[in-house]
Amino acid sequence: MKIQTTSNGFDLVLDGRLILCHRSDAPCLFVGQGDARMDMYRGNFDIEDYVIERTPLAHAVVSGSEIAFSAAPGQSARLTLQVSGEEQNGVITFRTDDAAINRLWIRVTGEEGEHVWGGGEQMSYFDMRGRRFPLWTSEPGVGRDKTTEITFKADVAGKSGGDYWNTNYPQPTYLSSRRYALHVETTAYSAFDFRRDSFHEIEIWAVPERIELTVRPTFVALVKAMAERFGRQPPLPEWVYGGAIIGLKDGASSFERLERIIAAGTKVSGLWCEDWVGLRHTSFGARLFWDWKANDDRYPALRQRISELEDRGIRFLGYVNPYLAVDGSLFPEAEAAGYFAMNGSGDTALVDFGEFDCGVVDFTNPEAAAWFADRVIGQNMIDYGLSGWMADFGEYLPIDVKLANGIDAKVMHNAWPTLWAEVNARAVESRGKTGESLFFMRAGFTGIQKHCPLLWAGDQSVDFTRHDGLVTVISGALSSGLLGNAYHHSDIGGYTSLFGNVRTMELIMRWAEMGAFTPVMRTHEGNRPRDNLQIDQDPQVLAHFARMTQIYVHLVPYLKFLVADASTQGLPVQRPLFLHFEDDTRAYTIQDAYLYGPDLLVAPVWHAGTTEWTTYLPIGAEWVHVWSGRTFAGGQDATVPAPFGEPPVFYRSASEFAGLFAGLRNL
Structure with a gap:
């Protein structure tokens, strides 16, 4: 310089x-x-x-x-x-x-x-x-x-x-x-x-x-x-390639619903139950009980159930965040040891989450971070049999608490997601499970890449809106992927349902189509499960979802190639078009289509009521429409039919995986 x-x-x-x-x-x-x-x-x-x-x-x-x-x-x-x-x-x-x-x-x-x-x-x-x-x-x-x-x-x-x-x-x-x-x-x-x-x-x-x-x-x-x-992430766990992670929060009934989903032909790699810790009933509705251990009342004999699922190649996943409810069993243990962030009076800082208070474990205190990693995540989750979890709420550090390292919470606030990721990664490493246990986070900051193995896109609305719906997932994957985050995914069907905004059949089906061409497929019942359509409540939706999981599994040889590229070279699985087409400046601003590795171009349908789609194909390759076999020269807009089950996907005709991609037409 x-x-x-x-x-x-x-x-x-x-x-x-x-x-x-x-x-x-x-x-x-x-x-x-x-x-x-x-x-x-x-x-x-x-x-x-x-x-x-x-x-x-x-x-x-x-x-x-x-x-x-x-x-x-x-x-x-x-x-x-x-x-x-x-x-x-x-x-x-x-x-x-x-x-x-x-x-x-x-x-x-x-x-x-x-x-x-x-x-x-x-x-x-x-x-x-x-x-x-x-x-x-x-x-x-x-x-x-x-x-x-x-x-x-x-x-x-x-x-x-x-x-x-x-x-x-x-x-x-x-x-x-x-x-x-x-x-x-x-x-x-x-x-x-x-x-x-x-x-x-x-x-x-x-x-x-x-x-x-x-x-x-x-x-x-x-x-x-x-x-x-x-930092580069480790390869995805081998078990992920078995299919979708099914998100259900229906207590013991989750297992019965899972069997019906599998019976429909769905390829399943995991069952994810946020409510494994039990529920708290508030005027807002049912909330998770923030005391991070299995709740025997809501999930009887859970440890045995987890073992039975694993024998079938299906893993069990849960949920955790850095807060502990005052009426839970872990709170007094942490408070007695002085592991919580403090208020101005030198007492445990309590945060109101709506009809229940919590303390936030102070990860700037090395002993507190080690305790949470071993006692909470290590013993209560990994040792119990969980193979993964949502590590939520990394962005919630209050800005008025006093921290053990003496640094102003306003300065530590952005750093908090990285500290939270490090706690989770330490727990995984301590059990020798790096590359096998899979936790996923929405919060992040500089350095999260070296600790968090998988991002998720957060809480999209259950709709097609330009700034809040399905299409925002693509921009999130592309922007974060340029900075060393190789793996990204989203809640299939979206999450946030408020003010009468609810899922449609069309939305779930289009979201599942996109999910089949991401590193991990995972569903979520959303914040209001009873108000919103679920994948197992409509035969057409379930059949469509099952087929999308079959497409995901069909592409596993290619995905493994991309995962190897990510873990050794740091290239993201989902890539902006310009990454491999530098001379095509039109590709620089496209954010509603992406390259799935170097050879597949995916342009998810993100408008309602659409059965035809137009997308740009970059200069420098001959492109083959997956479903029709029709070829297109690069450097042009391509308009193709886009009925349900045939999302706009193209592959490079010269790809060494061309035969694998062409095989999608037979599914």
Whole structure:
């Protein structure tokens, strides 16, 4: 990385790419102070900043690899940058003696026509150019479009309406079509602003540790470098390839329903029962009992049932989160040991989850983290026979608690999902189950990649809406996949059903079609199972779902090839079209279709009432429509029939798996 001085500033260049352009009349760096108001309500945040100072640091003095910034000549430096790095990797570290600085803005050079992707898991917009993205882990919101009625109602009813940028998994990292990546090493609140043609402004509510820059000649090489930086997941467990993980929360009746689902021809790899811990009845409805151990009343003889399922090649999965209910058996044990986060008075901080209170285990306390990993997940779950679980609520750290490490909870809030993932991974590793036990998370932040083996897309609405429904899963998979998260999946049929919004037959069937072309198929009954159609309640839906699981299993040889690629190279299973078609700039903005590995193109139907679909096929390959065998040249829109059971899927005619793909027509 080179600093090239000019008469009134400098240029910072990495491998021929202009990164920072500073001039005294157009500074690249601003510092100052802000006073933020943050209100949290059950994982939703209302955040507002009052900027007290924003001072442009117009004067820069370059001395070797250091750049000292001040507001004007003759003034003392307020911030110093240290530049280092090799030809394709650069690092900018920050140093200041000014304790008053708690806001920093840096402008990275942009180009007209440039595209940017990443930001963690972004659900509404894959290409982030033209918009501002706050990066703060939270609930994604019920409705993510402020112009819609459902978002308005969610805001009024529970302060839970979202916006396009709300996400469970933010990460201050982006990739540019200029073939470089930028990562900000900080856990503080930050924002990426891509609304200007000539620069990208990065806002950080702290002086960051450093900014990392990575340049590679191709997108594939750049994505591999991201996986190398943030961590690669182990291969998926062998048992996953047996079919879908069926989500049921119906107590002992779940086993009877599972048998009917299997009898319909469904390929099944697992039974996932959130309610394995029992239920708590509230005015809101039935809630899980947050005391993480098997509930014998709701699931009699569960251990024996788990063993019987495993003998048939079917695994049992459960649910856990970092909170412990005050009326559960684990709460007094944790409190006596001092494992909870504290309030301002030095007592256990209690969080109201709606008619029941909980304590949050303080994972900044090494003993508390070790206890949760061994006592809760290790003994009560893995040793009991669970092969996987949903590790939920990583985004819920309250911002007003006192933590053992002494760091402000506002600064630790973004880091919390990674700590939570590490606790789960430690439990799995302690039992020698890495690569066999499978937990999945929706919350994330920098570093989650090295701990969490599988992401799930969170709580989509049970509909086809542009910002909240089925199509958002694709953007989430693509954005997170560029940053080292190889495996992604979603709740088939969606989750959130509120204000009269319920599942349709069509929605479940279209979602199942997409699920067949993802690394893991998993169903969910949703937040209101009794109000919403389930896969086993309609013969047509069940037959369709069974066939989709057969398609998933048919593709296992190809999926195993992709999993090997992911675990050794870091390439995601679901990939943006441009990853293998760099010269086709039209592919840079497509977010409703994806490559399933290098050879399959999947364009899920995400509009209701549609039996024909049009998608773009990139230049550089001849494409074969899976169901008709019709061939298409790349570089054009292809319109194909899309009846139920025949989602728009194409394969490269030259693929070594062409025979396997053609075999889908016979299922």
